[in-house]
Amino acid sequence: MTSPSLSYIFSMIFKRDTKLAWSQGGSGTLGLSFFLIASSLFPFGIGADPNLLQDVSVSIIWIMALLAGLLSLDRLYQVDFEDGTLEEMMISPIGVTGVIIAKSLAHWVNSIVPLILFAPLLGVLYFLPDQAFGALILSLLVGSPALSFIGSIGASLTLAVKRGGVLLALIILPLYIPTLIFGASVVKNAISGLDYYPELSILGAVTLVSMVIAPIASKAALKLALE
């Protein structure tokens, strides 16, 4: 019997996580609903003044994307860890790093990409000027993979903790700050008609660095949890 190719195993893990995310009680629809409902609460709280809403729109969309992604993070490894699937995956030929990258990528596609698709809708509700829509989508596309990858570090670190959700937030949110700063500043520059490529490239750098560091740190943390 020949062992399946690495890309096959990778895509199987990815597809499986995707199926689970969109099945009943999965995190995909829940995260998206949270994103839309929680974001629409702000106008009730801060008033319906279009200028005010436009000023805070970018930050709210970015912060809500970050929190909605956080919602599904504690399930990234938890469920598979509890029933032993994670251990099986880790001894497959793809290795621990492969599992981490496949799962983080699946988290990004299932929990965060849907938010990006709905972000323009929120942009309309928040009176975002026309020239900023492209920058909003672009900033989310470039910056949000970092949310899943950095989140993977927290999810794997809190694996050994019962009900580690709060701890996860405490660990991860400080590490999200650079992504948030540069992500929001891209759109703010676009709103005021400035060049936003410098911020966009830094945002891309943050994402790339997180993609390098997160698998290393997550690997150490996962091995620790499975000891």
Place this chain on the structure above:
Amino acid sequence: MHKYANPAQFNRLADRLLPWIKGLLILTLSYGLYSSIFIAPEDYQQSATSRIMFIHVPSAWMSMLVYMVMATASFTALVWKHPLAYLGAKSAAPIGALFTAAALLTGALWGKPTWGTYWMWDGRMTSVLVLFFLYLGYMAIWSTMDDEEKAGKASSILALVGVINIPIIKFSVDWWNGLHQGASIMKAKGPSMPSEMWVTLFIMFFAFQFYFALMFLWRMKTEINAKKIAAYRQARIAEESR
């Protein structure tokens, strides 16, 4: 390096060092405080409020230095499995958090009279706030995980990931022009302030370091003793249940 892995040996070394550290702390701190109040000149614009500097700047330096101590200890613990390194990192964290809180607090108190605001979201202040959160997260892992061994490793990983914030703090004043002033001591042309001022600063810095060393050794000894008591209790329980 594993020479001092034996807790008893460590305790002996600590006991030999502690009187010296205490003496040096009393010397540097008393002279440093005297100098901060009576010898160092007042700033020509800020008058007496500039004296907050002698607490604020050393606290800020120490907040980063202690983080590096913690991260180095964590690295040592993960790579060479040095048994005391986990305890070292664990003991350093609350002291570092204290220095960071002190830097933020004195900064706010200094900011109000000179800048007219307690707080501003500029690069330096924000990154130091993040440092404070990192300390909190590190300590939270230790307190929520029951298994000491796992807690030690998990917190070490977080400490190493957080190291990325240290250069951000260091260069934040160069990268972002916020309210916080740029470097005025570690400059190529030498410090841009009267010598009485920076000498006092350095003495206070040493005083803070001795304070750290004192607290650190005390906390390490406490941790080791707590472990001994726990081991003793377990042995007693095992004996009684036999």
